[in-house]
Amino acid sequence: MSQVAAAPLSASAPRALVLSGARVAIDPGHALRAVLLLRGGKIEAILPGDEPPAGIVDSADRIDLKDHLILPGLINVHDHLHFGLFPRLGRGPYPGWREWAKDIYRPHEPPLRALLEIPKDARLWWGIVHNLLSGATTVCHHDAAHPLLSDPAIPLTVHLAFGWAHSLDDPEWKNRYAGTPDDWPFIVHCAEGLDAKCRREAAKFKRGARLDDRAVFVHAVGIPRRDWLMLQAAGVWIVWCPTSNLHILGRTLPRHLLLTYPSIALGSDSPISAAGDLLDELQAARAMYDLPPDLLYRMVTTRAARLLRLPLQYGSIASGGPADLLVVRDTGQTPSDSLATLSRGDFAAVLHKGGLKAASSELHRQHRDLLQALNGPVTRHGCKWYVAVPSDALAIRTEDDCESREALCAEVTNQ
Numbered sequence: 001m002s003q004v005a006a007a008p009l010s011a012s013a014p015r016a017l018v019l020s021g022a023r024v025a026i027d028p029g030h031a032l033r034a035v036l037l038l039r040g041g042k043i044e045a046i047l048p049g050d051e052p053p054a055g056i057v058d059s060a061d062r063i064d065l066k067d068h069l070i071l072p073g074l075i076n077v078h079d080h081l082h083f084g085l086f087p088r089l090g091r092g093p094y095p096g097w098r099e100w101a102k103d104i105y106r107p108h109e110p111p112l113r114a115l116l117e118i119p120k121d122a123r124l125w126w127g128i129v130h131n132l133l134s135g136a137t138t139v140c141h142h143d144a145a146h147p148l149l150s151d152p153a154i155p156l157t158v159h160l161a162f163g164w165a166h167s168l169d170d171p172e173w174k175n176r177y178a179g180t181p182d183d184w185p186f187i188v189h190c191a192e193g194l195d196a197k198c199r200r201e202a203a204k205f206k207r208g209a210r211l212d213d214r215a216v217f218v219h220a221v222g223i224p225r226r227d228w229l230m231l232q233a234a235g236v237w238i239v240w241c242p243t244s245n246l247h248i249l250g251r252t253l254p255r256h257l258l259l260t261y262p263s264i265a266l267g268s269d270s271p272i273s274a275a276g277d278l279l280d281e282l283q284a285a286r287a288m289y290d291l292p293p294d295l296l297y298r299m300v301t302t303r304a305a306r307l308l309r310l311p312l313q314y315g316s317i318a319s320g321g322p323a324d325l326l327v328v329r330d331t332g333q334t335p336s337d338s339l340a341t342l343s344r345g346d347f348a349a350v351l352h353k354g355g356l357k358a359a360s361s362e363l364h365r366q367h368r369d370l371l372q373a374l375n376g377p378v379t380r381h382g383c384k385w386y387v388a389v390p391s392d393a394l395a396i397r398t399e400d401d402c403e404s405r406e407a408l409c410a411e412v413t414n415q
């Protein structure tokens with residue numbers, strides 16, 4: 001097993017970049033044909049039409065994205081990045097997360113023993129890779145901060161401006177809440193189970209903290225029907241992680257709640273309990289409940305930005321906003337319909353702060369000169385990618401095949 005060295009990363013600001021020839025998502029229902037000028041990590045200008053005005057490309061690189069649609073980079077409100085290499089563990093359903101955790105936590109047995117020996121920064125890198133290759137440019141890591149996660153050279157934003165406790169079982173949770181700055185959210189797993197203890201957790205939170213729009217409850221599956229109006233009136237945010245809930249509990253939030261509760265965003269949770277990444281969650285949500293595409297779109301863009309209290313314009317494409325973008329094949333649909341029906345093969349590129357951080361093999365071939373800093377290929381779900389991730393972090397997986405987490409797990413276990 002290779003060790004991941006403190007690989008030198010380049011955090012230098014990319015040159016200005018012009019993206020031309022694509023349709024650009026303005027909101028979930030509309031896209032317009034426009035040229036984007038990216039500079040200094042932001043979208044400097046959105047210029048209608050296919051061609052940039054004369055002179056504008058003189059000091060910029062240019063990528064022609066004919067037949068592509070540019071979406072805002074997605075925002076994943078819940079993950080545990082250090083589990084990025086783990087397989088899904090446990091055989092539910094369980095009454096709640098405590099039983100699941102007790103069942104899977106066997107650190108001295110395969111596969112956990114070998115996985116836990118992998119350096120933490122390598123595991124974090126793979127959490128980052130999973131998010132990047134699902135189109136996420138911002139992810140909330142629900143765990144202790146790690147120096148890697150605030151390195152400006154990592155290819156996405158790991159949001160760290162929030163208070164948190166793992167759950168209300170943490171004897172320190174009230175102190176953690178009290179120590180959280182007033183303008184940060186406080187994020188906690190709450191009611192991840194259907195047993196009596198889980199069902200009382202919203203009330204427990206209310207007794208020990210303020211029930212308001214800074215409170216973020218992850219999962220909330222066991223919250224009794226009578227408590228939902230109270231949470232809605234207080235503005236409490238909910239993180240919905242459908243495939244993790246189905247794996248652990250055999251059920252998730254009901255469809256009517258997702259349609260009517262105004263403050264729900266979508267999170268991937270980690271591969272240790274969930275299907276894999278944010279795109280898997282979008283696809284599962286769509287397949288399970290046939291939710292309106294514009295609702296799903298907002299759950300991973302503007303709503304997610306509000307939950308995390310990100311600066312204005314995160315989760316959208318706007319002049320002066322962050323140049324965090326997801327480029328996909330244009331199927332002629334609205335942005336929200338495109339996202340809801342997106343397949344892995346539709347992905348072309350992910351940009352973070354105006355720099356190309358992931359590119360399909362086709363785009364990489366066309367713009368090898370601009371994308372020479374990317375490493376790969378990384379194979380995921382049958383698609384080859386080049387990514388702004390150190391090659392020694394990628395090498396933690398054998399050759400270029402990271403198709404199957406189960407295969408990796410067996411491989412690691414046998415070493």
Ligand SMILES: [Zn+2]
Pocket residue numbers: 078079080142189218269270
């Ligand atoms: Zn979680």
